[in-house]
Every structure is written in structure tokens, then in C-alpha cells.
Amino acid sequence: MASADVPVEGSVRIQVVWDGARVDAARVTSRRPQPQSLLHGRELVDASVILPRLYSICGDAQGVAAMALEALTTSGELDPPATQPWRERLRLETVREHLWRLGLDWAQAAGFEPFPEPVKSLLSAREGLLEDRDMAAGWARQTRDALFGTARPARIDASVPESLQAWIEHADTPLAGLLRSLAGRLEGVGRARFSPLPSGCAEWLLADAARRLRSDPDYHWRPDVAGQVFEMGPAARSSGGARLNDGRRVSGPTMDAWTRVVARVFELERLLDALENHRPAMGELTGWRDEDAAVVSVEMARGVLMHWVRLEAGRIADYRIVAPTEWNFHPQGACREGLLGMEAGGEQELEERVRLHVMALDPCVRHELEVSRA
Template sequence: MSLFGTLGIDVIFKPGAAAAVHITAPRSAPATELLRGCTPAEMANRARLLFALCGNAHATAAISAAEAAMQSVPSTQARRARLQMVAAEALCEHFFRVVVDWPAFLSEAPRTHALQRVADQVAQIKARMGSRLYWSGVEAQAMPHGELAAVLARSVLSEVFGDDDAPLDSPSSIDAWTHKAATPAARMLAHARQDEAQPLDEYPEQTVFGRWRNDPRLNGSEAAQRVLSRLLEIDTLGRGLADENYCEGACKLTVNVNDGDGRIASAAIDVARGRLHHHIEIHDGKVTHCSISSPTGRNFEQGGAAEQAICRIRTASRTSFERQARLLVMEIDPCVAYELRFH
């Protein structure tokens, strides 16, 4: 299923106590029905077109599950090219948050020229990708685009971190970079650090923060840890794009075969908002069943990561509460339009 429409998040503010949160899910469209009856290559390329924000991640998860079900192995070059496309896609999504959403939150002007430059670079990589990247098994082919990927990485990392070579290497280097406040990202982290730290539940969320929550560099308020998690993710994705030998670690892909006949398989891959899952069945070379579990669907279900995060806020100030809630929802980052309403 794919989501469209508006996500409703209604929050009842209770001074100094846990808030009450009610989430109204957006409408869903049976996108998986459009994938049934396809060959694996048709399914992957159709998924790439159906899902506007993470199309290449959907295509990679879909074809990887199909290949596992058919016991087919893609070439190393094709696998790396797919993962580089997923990394480029995710990096662009994170970059949008940094140069548009974060400046808006800080009452600064968006950096639209930088965003357009990065979007153009991603488009160049996609154009170079080759039409057979999502064919199955050894038939998959990829055009080399390592230099284009490296240029994209340099553009993003310089815009996000400025002239600092390794600002996230240690807590002390993070403090020094944040104190200089030379980029919107540094100013956003400084802003998020103003909030008082609260105990965090061990809720097993599959968000970017969920991937980094045990990193020793994370400290301070939950909002600050989520902002820093995004920055760590940007740094990792940038390094993965700059060196194709590292792309396997930048966008982790796992594949499982679920029955002895090898006709049922699943694949999961890290994307900009969490972890995306595809589960498929193959019979006679065609997809007979497909189900998709998206990060937004899980993070914004009742009782999910968004509700848990909002309910952890403790403050007597409604102004502070609303600001923290907006920042947390922005960082958990639904892939659809949303309305955050306070009562």
C-alpha cells in the first residue's frame, strides 16, 4: 500500500505531563495490486515510478527479494549501482530537510539554489543509470557513475558542514563545529540542544534515530539526538557515494528466503525515513503476491515512534511544548503532507 493525502496529528497539551496524541492516517492506495502479475524486472521498474520519493529504494528492495526468490544473483557492479542510487536518493531527501525545513524552523531563508544544484546532480546520475539496472540476476547491467556520485557527495557535505573536514568525529569536534554556527545545520543542532534532556524509552523504532541511538556521540535532548542522527546519516551516505567500495555499508540491504522452495522472499533496505520492507512471492516467473511495509506507516501509526516521542515531552510551557513537538515530528519526517494540531 502507498499513502497519499494528509496525515492528521492531534495533540492535547498537558502542562508538565504526558500529552495525549491521536493520529489519523492518510488514505492508502493499493499500489501493490499494480505489481502483481509482473515479471521481476517489470515489478521493480514499475515500483520505481509509483513511489515518487524513494522510487529507487522500492525498486532495489523489490528486485532483491525477487532475485532471492528465484535464487538468482546480480553482478557486483549492478548491486553497487543500485545501492548508490538508493544512497543518492536518500541523501537528496536529507538535504531537503537541511536546506529547506531547518531554515524555515529557524526563520531563515531556504537555500533553494543549493537544493536545485543537488537535485540536478541526482537527475544526472539517474539518467546515466541504464535501463537494465533493475533486470534480474546476471542480466542486470549498470553504467559507471562513480565520479558523478562523488561530485554529489562533495556538494552536499560542503553545504551541510561547511569547511570542516571531520566535524562529527568526536563529541568535542561536534561541539566546536556547532559553536561556530557557520551553516544552518550547525545552528539547528545548537537550537535543538537548548531543550532539557529527558529519559528515552527503549522503543525499537526503525527511524534514522533508531539506527544511531546507541552511538556514543549522541547526547542531550531527544530533538538534539534526532538532529545529530540525521547529520551522521548524511555524513555516512556522503562517504558511501564518494567511495563505491563503501556503498554496501551506507544503505544496508538484507534479503531473506522464506520457504524451502525459494519462491517466497523478503528484502529490507535503509531509506531516508527508516527501513523499507518488501515481501513477495514468485510463481512461473511472475509476481503473485507483494506486500510493502513503509517507515511512515509504522512511525505514524497509533502508538508508533511519533506518538511515543511527543508523549515524552515534559514542560509547563505550551510554547516550548509546541516547538519541541514540531521539531520531533519534522525529524521523524512523514513522507506525506501532515497537519500538526494542538488542543
């Protein structure tokens, strides 16, 4: 039914003008399906059942957001006890996405032998991991050892620029081997100014988004705050003044594909560490409402996910989702910034560099590339 009512396949369209040596102009358009036609006229509680099935890639994040939105509009309580099991699902979903991207997608891109075992074991044991904390801790410990060995990056002195490089060069794990294969290919790819979402601004973001979503029917396709377009994802989350262990500041003026991949690796290690040591799933959950509408945001694998609803007579009149992909692949977002000035010795090399740049920004939909000669 969902596929008949809502086209679940979206896409990112990338158009570049190339002069044979560098990209002179770039246009990025993101079109992800919205659930409005499917949810219109329904009770809000239905959204938390329908949306996780509709958006399979990030279904648990969609469930958390929809459940929190329903609670906020009915009781004023943003984070009821019912959302707690979903938080654990969301944490495992984020781990799954990182394992999949690194062990399968990036391995394939690097021509490296895939290492699917961690994500396969997670998928097969997920329900047990959710129910048994000790089982989850054991799985996390085993996975950390397999991927990171004994010299895990989080335990390397972040103030020493050579520390990550030493681990990559000497660790005998598939993840370190993958990074050895990727480093030379990703450094400098898509390098551009870095504009992460500032920490502590969730309520400000939601209040502005609620106003814009009500008045602008296209806001969810090109979100901004006062003209600013922020980057979402692991690199943005780790940008609170910290350094990546290759010595470059995550919150510095530029970002490239290599640093984004390293940020994903560090976040994966932190998530596994939290599971191993029985620390609860956190995940920032924020909400805002007025008389007939409400909006919530939740941190998920790719960044901040927002759900907005407007109600009439207690039923859904309008429902829209702003996903991280719409920020990173905004017409003035991080994808376009990294494309402008991108150099390549030939069209095939250009296509490869664009592909790596897009992969590092991790859209939740496929992308299409069109190259025009200047």
C-alpha cells in the same frame, strides 16, 4: 494510471488529549497506500518498473527492494549485478533527502535562510554523478566544504562532549548556523525512551515479518516483532554503542528531536565522505523466502524498507510494503512515546512542539493533528 489505481497520498493522523499543560493521551495512526491492486496478476519483474514511479519520494529504494525481491524468487540470488547501479542511486537518494530536510524543511521551521544550493546541484547533476566517480567525488568535496567547513564533525573527537557544540558555535557555514537556531527549540522535544532496531537482526526481523504478513492483512500498518516496535532512521542506524558529539549516547534510554537532527547531520557527513573517497555504496540488503512467498529489506533514508510478495502460478497474488514510517508512527511507536507527557504553555505552542517532533521522525507522508481538551 498509477494515481487512478492506487491513492499515492497517505497520511499520519495524530490525536492528543491535552489538559492545558501536558499531553495525557495520544493516538497515532499511519495509513500509507499499498500497491496490491496495481500489481495483482502481474509478473514480479513489473514491480521494479512500476514502484519507483509510484513512490516518488523514495523511488530508488523501492526499485532496489523490488529488483532484489524478483531476483530472490527467480534465481535465489539476493543481490545480482543489476542491483549495483541502483545502490548508487539509493545512496544519492539518501543524501538528497538529508540535504532537503536540513537545507529547506528545517531551515523553514527555524525561520532560518534556506540553503537549497546543495540539493539543487545534486538534482541537476545526478545522472553525471552516477556515471563519473571523479565528478561525484568533486561534488561531495565541494558540498562538504560548503556545509561543514574545515572542522567537520566526523573529525571531531567523539569522546569530547563539547566538540560538537564548539563546531556549531564557531563554524561559519549555513549548516552550523541552522543548528545554532534549532538547538534551543529542539532539545527535550519529544523526549522518550529510545528503541532502535538492534544491529544484526535483519534475518530474524524478515522471518517474523513474512509469517505475519501472510496471516495478518493489517500488519504492514502496524508492524512489530514479538510486541516490540523499533525506531527507524539515522539515529537508529548510529546507535551501535557510538556517542553523538554532544555527549549523549544514541543508544541510551532516551531520544529527542535535537539528537535525531544531529544524527542526520552526522550521517550526511559520512555519506559525503564516502562519495569523496570513492568508497562503494553499501546498504544492507537482506532476504528470506519459502515456497510461494519472499520478503526483502533494504536500508534507505528513513530506515528499513521491506517488500513482501506471495505468488500464484508465477504471478503476483499479494504484494505489500512495510516502510519506516509505519514503525516510527506505529500506534505504540516513537511518535506516540514522544507525545505522552509533552508540555506546552498553550495550544499554539503544543502544535509547534508536535510539529517539530514529527519532523524529526521524518514521515514520508503528511500529518494531521487533532487536539482535544481533557
